[in-house]
Amino acid sequence: MGDADVRVLSLKNPPSAVGFAAAVGQKEYEGPLGSEFDLHDETGTFGMDTWEKSESEMQRLALNLALSRGKCDPASLEAVFAGDLMNQCTSSAYGLLGFGKPYFGLYGACSTFAEASMLASAMISAGYFQKAAAVSSSHFCSAERQFRFPLEYGGQRAPTAQWTATAAGALILCKEGKGPYITEVMPGVIVDKGINDINNMGAAMAPAAIDSLCTYFTETGKKPDDFDLILTGDLGLEGHAITLTLMKNQGFDMTRVYNDCGLLLYGKESQDVHCGGSGCGCSASVICGHILKGMASGKWKNVLYLATGALMSPNSLKQGAAIPGIAHLVHFSMDRSGENSDA
Amino acid sequence: MDFIFSLIKAFAVGGTICLIAQILIDKTAMTPARILVLYVSLGVILTGIGLYEPLVSFAGCGATTPLLGFGYSLAKGVRKAVDERGLIGALTGGLTGTAAGIAAAAFFGYLFALIFRGHPKK
Amino acid sequence: MNMDNNTYRKFVKARAPKSPLAKDCFHAFLVGGLICAFAQALLEGFLTLEMTEENAKTLVPVTLIFLAALCTGLGVFDDIAKFAGAGTLVPITGFANAVASPAIDDKSEGLVMGVGAQMFTIAGPVIVYGILTSVLYGFCYWIWGMLM
Numbered sequence: 144m145g146d147a148d149v150r151v152l153s154l155k156n157p158p159s160a161v162g163f164a165a166a167v168g169q170k171e172y173e174g175p176l177g178s179e180f181d182l183h184d185e186t187g188t189f190g191m192d193t194w195e196k197s198e199s200e201m202q203r204l205a206l207n208l209a210l211s212r213g214k215c216d217p218a219s220l221e222a223v224f225a226g227d228l229m230n231q232c233t234s235s236a237y238g239l240l241g242f243g244k245p246y247f248g249l250y251g252a253c254s255t256f257a258e259a260s261m262l263a264s265a266m267i268s269a270g271y272f273q274k275a276a277a278v279s280s281s282h283f284c285s286a287e288r289q290f291r292f293p294l295e296y297g298g299q300r301a302p303t304a305q306w307t308a309t310a311a312g313a314l315i316l317c318k319e320g321k322g323p324y325i326t327e328v329m330p331g332v333i334v335d336k337g338i339n340d341i342n343n344m345g346a347a348m349a350p351a352a353i354d355s356l357c358t359y360f361t362e363t364g365k366k367p368d369d370f371d372l373i374l375t376g377d378l379g380l381e382g383h384a385i386t387l388t389l390m391k392n393q394g395f396d397m398t399r400v401y402n403d404c405g406l407l408l409y410g411k412e413s414q415d416v417h418c419g420g421s422g423c424g425c426s427a428s429v430i431c432g433h434i435l436k437g438m439a440s441g442k443w444k445n446v447l448y449l450a451t452g453a454l455m456s457p458n459s460l461k462q463g464a465a466i467p468g469i470a471h472l473v474h475f476s477m478d479r480s481g482e483n484s485d486a
Numbered sequence: 487m488d489f490i491f492s493l494i495k496a497f498a499v500g501g502t503i504c505l506i507a508q509i510l511i512d513k514t515a516m517t518p519a520r521i522l523v524l525y526v527s528l529g530v531i532l533t534g535i536g537l538y539e540p541l542v543s544f545a546g547c548g549a550t551t552p553l554l555g556f557g558y559s560l561a562k563g564v565r566k567a568v569d570e571r572g573l574i575g576a577l578t579g580g581l582t583g584t585a586a587g588i589a590a591a592a593f594f595g596y597l598f599a600l601i602f603r604g605h606p607k608k
Numbered sequence: 609m610n611m612d613n614n615t616y617r618k619f620v621k622a623r624a625p626k627s628p629l630a631k632d633c634f635h636a637f638l639v640g641g642l643i644c645a646f647a648q649a650l651l652e653g654f655l656t657l658e659m660t661e662e663n664a665k666t667l668v669p670v671t672l673i674f675l676a677a678l679c680t681g682l683g684v685f686d687d688i689a690k691f692a693g694a695g696t697l698v699p700i701t702g703f704a705n706a707v708a709s710p711a712i713d714d715k716s717e718g719l720v721m722g723v724g725a726q727m728f729t730i731a732g733p734v735i736v737y738g739i740l741t742s743v744l745y746g747f748c749y750w751i752w753g754m755l756m
Contacts, residue, residue, distance in 0.1 A: 534749070586666045
């Protein structure tokens with residue numbers, strides 16, 4: 144504790160993921176992971192009359208489902224860490240209003256789910272909570288309105304553009320459980336390499352991912368091949384390729400184990416999403432709908448999850464400012480000690 | 487035959503004006519909004535120096551339908567108003583010349599806003 | 609990451625996939641041309657009716673604006689535009705779409721502060737700069753008339 148040079152936090156009492164669920168829109172349901180998601184709405188409205196309310200409702204449904212999947216009494220939940228892409232995090236505030244639980248509203252753009260998981264697990268490990276939830280969401284329609292153009296505006300998307308996922312993921316973490324456990328976390332630093340192209344966010348965020356990965360491998364002495372899967376959140380096609388190439392230049396070959404949530408969520412050619420998915424809900428739904436289920440069923444034992452966020456606003460973009468990126472790291476392991484014994 | 491020929495002229499000139507804008511979109515960092523602003527201003531200037539009128543007589547709607555034509559209507563309206571009313575026409579003419587287009591856009595836009603709701607993109 | 613900003617920017621730019629220029633241009637030319645030819649056909653049609661030439665010429669863009677706003681409401685304009693690019697953006701149809709799409713979208717914020725206030729967020733600059741240049745042109749034209 145208190146060593147300014149060490150960024151990796153090895154949790155003393157690793158909490159267990161006990162319940163997890165994802166709710167998605169139609170396009171995400173039609174993607175390669177479609178059947179693994181717990182709930183989808185083909186209109187994307189989730190029965191609401193505005194897109195902002197739809198997103199809140201999707202987040203509420205995801206948390207409810209995660210609680211019931213984990214057979215958790217909602218009353219036993221002690222805190223919720225949540226965030227989304229909307230101004231002032233309103234999707235989370237309205238979506239979680241009805242739970243009546245202590246609420247931490249977070250903004251980390253697409254990295255929010257890792258930030259929420261990290262803070263929830265650290266608080267549990269430190270003994271402040273027995274049970275806490277990490278939730279995040281994004282909705283294509285509400286995000287498009289806030290960050291880009293009206294839904295019916297006729298424009299062409301750049302080949303490097305990413306698609307904001309309509310998805311929400313919720314994860315219940317508990318002091319006790321059968322795993323998967325969160326054994327290590329590492330908060331990211333803000334990295335800016337001068338990319339100001341909103342249509343190439345993968346390139347804007349990749350340097351943050353590379354910084355976090357290199358720091359983690361250097362501090363822990365681990366190698367990429369110690370993991371069954373290294374998963375960045377939402378770098379998309381471009382960011383994924385940049386990260387792979389530049390990590391190799393740094394001496395870390397991740398070819399065998401590296402994938403990206405934005406690439407997993409959609410079928411690349413058929414769904415016309417250009418460079419893949421993005422948004423807080425993208426990696427949240429992939430982790431809660433696909434990865435944790437796979438870990439619980441024995442498919443993977445050690446997963447390094449690294450959610451990246453692009454920390455710009457519509458005004459900062461108009462002012463020509465470069466897009467700062469951040470990458471928060473969460474190590475999911477089936478082994479509570481966090482040692483990668485079998486790799 | 488004249489009818490067919492007028493369509494072909496409109497097609498060729500209108501298509502070319504759009505094609506130039508597409509090259510600007512793909513090859514420069516210009517956003518669509520900037521290109522539209524450029525086109526409308528350029529339309530006023532080209533009309534002012536007498537270069538756009540010949541294109542309109544040649545291609546008809548091929549020259550008036552693209553946003554350059556919006557600039558053409560603005561400039562023509564201003565010129566007519568200045569001729570009739572003097573300097574005050576510089577302020578009144580532009581919007582007079584384009585009144586139908588702006589009013590139609592506002593009216594139909596409002597009307598359809600009442601009827602329809604946005605759809606998620608495919 | 610031991611790469612300075614400039615090197616990184618160049619690296620990113622060099623590897624990014626490019627827009628398919630030839631295909632985009634062909635689509636823009638085709639659709640833009642067809643819209644203009646359709647406008648011309650409308651004009652010729654209106655002229656056969658009992659209508660002054662000036663009214664016919666006014667009615668053509670009004671019809672196009674109506675159709676573009678309708679397609680926007682039905683949710684098909686953006687699908688055509690994805691194919692056509694500048695082909696639907698540059699004709700008056702793009703202007704109509706730029707007005708109708710925020711109006712439809714922002715209905716959720718109310719009829720005054722939503723539809724009313726947001727309607728010209730995208731098309732506004734076109735009108736502002738159009739008026740600006742036309743006023744300057746009018747002033748120059750007036751001076752020119754004084755001198756002659």
